[in-house]
Amino acid sequence: MVEKANNLRSSKWTFLIYKDSMPSNYLQILEEIHVPFMLSPWHDKDIDPKTGKAKKAHKHGVLYFERLKSYSQVVALLEPLNGPEYIEIVHSTVGMYDYFTHAETPSKEPYNVDDIQYGCGFDLSEFLALQNQTGQINEILTIIDNKDIREFNDLVRIIRENDTNLLKLLASKSYFFSRYIDSVRYGRLDREG
Numbered sequence: 001m002v003e004k005a006n007n008l009r010s011s012k013w014t015f016l017i018y019k020d021s022m023p024s025n026y027l028q029i030l031e032e033i034h035v036p037f038m039l040s041p042w043h044d045k046d047i048d049p050k051t052g053k054a055k056k057a058h059k060h061g062v063l064y065f066e067r068l069k070s071y072s073q074v075v076a077l078l079e080p081l082n083g084p085e086y087i088e089i090v091h092s093t094v095g096m097y098d099y100f101t102h103a104e105t106p107s108k109e110p111y112n113v114d115d116i117q118y119g120c121g122f123d124l125s126e127f128l129a130l131q132n133q134t135g136q137i138n139e140i141l142t143i144i145d146n147k148d149i150r151e152f153n154d155l156v157r158i159i160r161e162n163d164t165n166l167l168k169l170l171a172s173k174s175y176f177f178s179r180y181i182d183s184v185r186y187g188r189l190d191r192e193g
Contacts, residue, residue: 007070007071008070008071008089009068009069009070010065010068010069010089010090011064011065011066011067011068011069012062012063012064012065012089012090012093013062013063013065013069013071013074013087013088013089013090014060014061014062014063014086014087014088014089014090014096015060015061015062015063015074015078015081015084015085015086015087015088016058016059016060016061016084016085016086017058017059017061017081017082017084017085018056018057018058018085019042019044019056019057019058019059020056020057021082021083022081022082023080023081023082026081027117027119029080029081030061030081030119030120031119031120033063033077033120034120035063035064035065035077035120036063036064036118036119036120036121036122037061037062037063037064037118037119037120037122038061038062038064038097038100038116038117038118038122038124038127039059039060039061039062039116039117039118040059040060040061040099040100040101040111040116041059041100041101041111041112041115041116042057042058042059042111042115043055043057043058043059043060043109043111044057045109046058046108046109047109059117060096060099060100061084062090062093062096063077064122071087074087075087093127097127097128100116101113101116113128125165126165126168133169136165136166136169137169137173139166140155140159140166140169140170140177141180143155143158143159144177144180144181144184145184149181149184150181150184150185150188151181152174152177152178152181155170155177155181156170
C-alpha cells in the first residue's frame with residue numbers, strides 16, 4: 001500500500017500526530033516548513049468503537065501546498081514531528097474541518113472550533129467563511145433590504161466598515177449583488193411612481 005501511496009500527488013495532505021510522541025515545539029516546526037497548515041483541537045476524549053477505551057490524545061493536521069506533492073515528500077517534511085502517522089490525501093476540506101470538531105457527528109465528542117491551530121498564512125476566518133457562502137449571501141441580502149441600499153457603492157462602504165470578512169465574497173459576487181440592488185431600486189420606483 002505504501003508503494004501505491006508514494007505515487008499519489010496532491011496539494012492537500014492530512015496527518016495524525018500523537019501528544020505523547022511529538023515534540024513540544026510542534027507549532028514552531030510546522031511554521032519552519034513554510035506551508036499553510038491547520039491542526040485540530042486535541043482529540044483527547046475519542047473512544048475506540050471496537051474496544052470502548054479512550055484513544056491516545058492526538059491532533060489531525062492538514063498541509064495546504066501551492067503545488068502537488070507526493071506522499072514521500074510529505075513524509076520527509078513531517079519527519080521532525082517524530083513520524084506522523086496516517087498521512088493521506090485530503091478529499092474534502094469541508095469534511096476535514098467537520099472531522100476536526102466532530103461538527104457533523106453527534107455520536108462523537110464535540111471539540112471547540114476556537115481550539116483549532118493554524119499558521120503560515122492559513123486564514124481560518126476566510127476558510128470558515130467559504131464553508132458558509134449561502135449564509136453569507138443571505139447576510140448581505142439582508143443588509144441590502146434592511147438598510148434600504150440603493151447603490152452598490154453604499155453596500156461596499158457598509159461592508160467595509162462593519163464586516164470585512166464579507167468583503168471578499170462581495171467582490172467575487174459583485175455582479176449578482178449589483179443586479180439585485182438594481183432590481184430592488186427599480187421595483188421601488190415602479191411601486192412609488
